Amino acid sequence: MGIETAEEGTEDLEAFRLRARAWLEDNMPRLQEGQTNHQLMALDEMGTRARELQRILFDGGFAGLCFPKEYGGHGLTRAHQIAFTQETAPYEMPVVFNIPTFSILAPTLLDFGTEEQKQAHVPKMISGEEMWVQFLSEPSGGSDLASLVTRATRDGDVFILNGSKIWSSGAFRCDYAMCLARTDWHAPKHRGLTMFMIKIHQPGIDVQQIKMSNGSNEFCQEFFDDVAIPIEDVIGEINDGWTVASRLLFHERDAVGGGSPYLSGSSGGRGDHGAGRSDLIELARASGRASDPRVIQLVAEARANDLVGAQLIGRITHALNSGALPGPGGSLHRLYAATNSERHADIALEIAGAxxxxxxxxxxxxxxxxxxxxxxxxxxxxxxxxxxRNIISERVLGMPREFVADKDRPFDEVLHNASPSRPT
Ligand SMILES: Cc1cc2nc3c(=O)[nH]c(=O)nc-3n(C[C@H](O)[C@H](O)[C@H](O)COP(=O)(O)OP(=O)(O)OC[C@H]3O[C@@H](n4cnc5c(N)ncnc54)[C@H](O)[C@@H]3O)c2cc1C
Structure with missing residues (x-):
């Protein structure tokens, strides 16, 4: 079902909004003055509160609004999800599930998973029982993802995983990961990869949290030591993991850009379709600068940027769904969201002053x-x-592709950190 197209018998949008408003009022805890879900989720280190809140949504029939009914969702349109998110602005919401569980990994599993994999996991994600993370980036670099060196070696009906992943957001609190690993060293770099689902808390996987400059220890590094992965846990085809990863990255651009239909609940951020509180107005008041002409200009600039962003998301999402833009077009709103977020942080800093x-x-x-x-x-x-920017230039605007020397060479002949990359 197209998520922009209502199924026959789908509830009228306004009736749905009113029903959601009444249900939220009766069932979801209210945020306190000045609180945002973004802040609360940072305190909820183990995701315990998020799982409880997701269960309340699930029991109330408001979880997985845009997911297909056969996997525990409601088959509603993106417009229903946006209306719901707008209504959630005053309430505590389990926004930590949004990225990557709901908006990146669940849709990737729906695209490439077997029927058994989808039935086993998507309903549990929606009910808050399973939180997922992505194991893609490695210490040797994340941009050139296809050059990864974590290896999965086939041994009968299992693969044996060794290596390390890094920058995995919240892996310590998650249950499963989608993990991209090299399974054929003789093939060129894009053609020897396989995507797996792996249970995180098991012997052979060591998850270490990384302390950040802002005090957060959300990021993790994982070390894999002979982890056995059953062949049933391959997602997509063996050695065709790049196809799965490319789709995952499409969903990621859509999610980070704010266009995903699976983002649920206001986080107080700028992808909230206008639902978020204006943190800058509260900041200007708290700093005693609400009448400062410069501050008024900055707040207005931020608001204009957010409104442009919301319009851009709608326009690009529509163009992607109608085929007017190719899939890589998702980089447009992803790039806008990131630059707007940086500008917002700069503006907040200027208003906050000393x-x-x-x-x-x-x-x-x-x-x-x-x-x-x-x-x-x-x-x-x-x-x-x-x-x-590379993606927009090359794959949306059709400009010449960047030269890649190792694209068609067997990966075990490619120099990697000054020595041929071989499994050790
Ligand atoms: C908030 C956050 C959450 C994340 N969550 C996850 C996660 O859950 N799981 C996961 O696997 N990873 C995650 N990452 C990692 C993220 O995917 C990588 O940081 C990203 O892909 C860049 O990789 P890198 O940090 O290794 O930088 P590098 O790849 O080493 O790049 C370094 C610099 O070189 C530039 N560069 C590299 N190649 C080119 C090129 N061809 N053209 C122009 N410039 C280039 C890059 O833009 C960058 O500025 C997260 C990162 C952040 C910040």
Whole structure:
């Protein structure tokens, strides 16, 4: 079913909105003044609260709105999801499930999973029982993903996984991962990869959290030591993992850009279709600068940027669904979202002034100072801004492709960190 097209008998949008509003009022806990889901989820280190909240949504019939009915969803349109997200602005919501579980990995599994894989996992994601993460990036680099060196060696009906992944968001609290590994070293780099699903908490997988400059230890590095993966847990075809990964990255650009139909609940961010509170107005008031003409201009600029972003998401999503834009067109709103997010962080810092550097506990200005330390994250997650620009130039505008010397060479003949890449 096309997510833009309502199934016959689909509830009228306004009736749905009113029903959602009444249900949220009766069932979901309200955020306190000044709180955002983004902040609350940072405190919910193990995702326990997020799982509880997701279960409430599930029991109330408001989880997985755009997912197909046969996998536990409701088969509704993206417009229903947007209406629901707008209505959730005053409430606590389990937004940590949004990326990557709902908006990247569930749709990838729907695209490439076997019927058994889909039935076993998608309903559990929607009910909040399973949280997923992606194991793609490696210490040797993430932009050239096809050059990864984590290896999975076939041994009868299992693959044996060895190597390391890094920058996996929240892996310590997740249950499953989609993991891309090299299964054929003699094939060129894009043609010797396989995508697997792996249970994270099992012998042979060591998950280590990484402490960030803003105090968060959300990022993880994983070490794999002879981890046995049953052949049934291959997603897609063996040695055709690049096809699965490319689709995953399409969903990731859509999610990070704010266009995914599977994003549920207001996080207080800028992909909220206008639902989020204006943190900058609250900041201007808290900093005593609400009447400062410069601050008024900055707040207006941020608001205009957000409105343009919301329009862009709608337009690009429509163009992708109608075929007017090729799949890589998702890089357009992904790039806009990242640059807007950076500009928003700059504006917040300017309004906060010295309060962003020296603050008392609980000061909003101090919070903006800490958030500024992660200013760049949106420009890296899901592929860096430079990579998005490459994609737009080459695959949307049809400009000549960047020369890639190792594209068609067997991977075990390619120099990697100054020595041929071979399994050790
Ligand atoms: C918030 C966040 C969440 C993330 N979550 C995950 C996750 O859950 N799972 C996961 O696997 N990874 C995750 N990542 C990692 C992310 O995918 C990588 O950081 C990203 O792909 C870039 O890889 P890298 O950091 O290794 O940089 P590199 O690939 O080493 O690149 C370094 C710099 O070189 C530039 N560059 C590289 N190649 C080119 C080129 N061909 N043309 C122009 N410029 C180029 C890049 O733009 C970048 O500025 C996350 C990152 C962030 C910031």
């Amino acid at each position: 309060g962003a550097a020296v603050w008392e506990d609980g000061d909003l200005a101090g919070l903006k100072g800490v958030e500024f330390l992660q200013r760049q994250s949106g420009s890296l997650g899901g592929g860096s801004n430079e990579m998005q």
